[in-house]
Amino acid sequence: MRRVNAEPGSTAPAAGLALRRLAVPVGVLGSVVAAFAYVGTVDPNEPGHYPPCPLLRLTGIFCPGCGGLRSAHAFIHGDLGAALGANALAVAGYVVFAVVWTLWAVRAVRGRPLRIALGTAQLYGVGALIAVFTLVRNLPFGAWLHP
Numbered sequence: 001m002r003r004v005n006a007e008p009g010s011t012a013p014a015a016g017l018a019l020r021r022l023a024v025p026v027g028v029l030g031s032v033v034a035a036f037a038y039v040g041t042v043d044p045n046e047p048g049h050y051p052p053c054p055l056l057r058l059t060g061i062f063c064p065g066c067g068g069l070r071s072a073h074a075f076i077h078g079d080l081g082a083a084l085g086a087n088a089l090a091v092a093g094y095v096v097f098a099v100v101w102t103l104w105a106v107r108a109v110r111g112r113p114l115r116i117a118l119g120t121a122q123l124y125g126v127g128a129l130i131a132v133f134t135l136v137r138n139l140p141f142g143a144w145l146h147p
Contacts (some may be wrong), residue, residue, distance in 0.1 A: 021108045029101060040076035044069035064089055064134045067147020086147045089133050 042049050055063045067087035074082035075094060083091050104114040118126075137145035 017111075018109045021111060022105060025101065025105045025108050029105075032097070036072060036076055039069055039072045044073050062134070062137050062146060064130050066137075070147055085144075088145065089130065 044050050050069055053063055053066050055061055056066055065087070068090040071083045071086035071090040072094075074080075074086055075091060080091070100114075100116070107114045133145070136142035
């Protein structure tokens with residue numbers, strides 16, 4: 001890294017560069033935190049605050065996202081059991097987001113891009129996981145996955 005107008009031993013330009021590299025990851029994290037703060041404040045368990053799921057309303061079928069807002073609300077309030085009960089897939093998504101965001105931030109500070117190269121098999125695997133989750137939660141024996 002080249003230092004411009006810096007005295008020997010100065011870390012100011014390096015710190016400034018690291019902060020600039022973190023701008024986008026911090027912006028994304030700020031947006032996610034703001035969304036979670038809103039859901040944590042405005043309870044989705046009370047009717048009328050959020051629109052209903054159109055698929056559930058029209059067909060009675062739970063989509064993979066049904067219960068996601070209730071899950072986020074419970075997660076923010078520290079009730080992991082209720083969060084998992086509302087939408088276990090969403091809770092797994094929160095964990096995946098936290099891990100990927102951390103890797104992104106660390107690599108951004110180091111000046112390296114984050115590349116997540118999922119192959120066809122991995123993408124089909126994720127799709128199959130979501131499809132199985134959706135199917136099971138809509139069958140009688142999968143009632144424990146209902147939001």
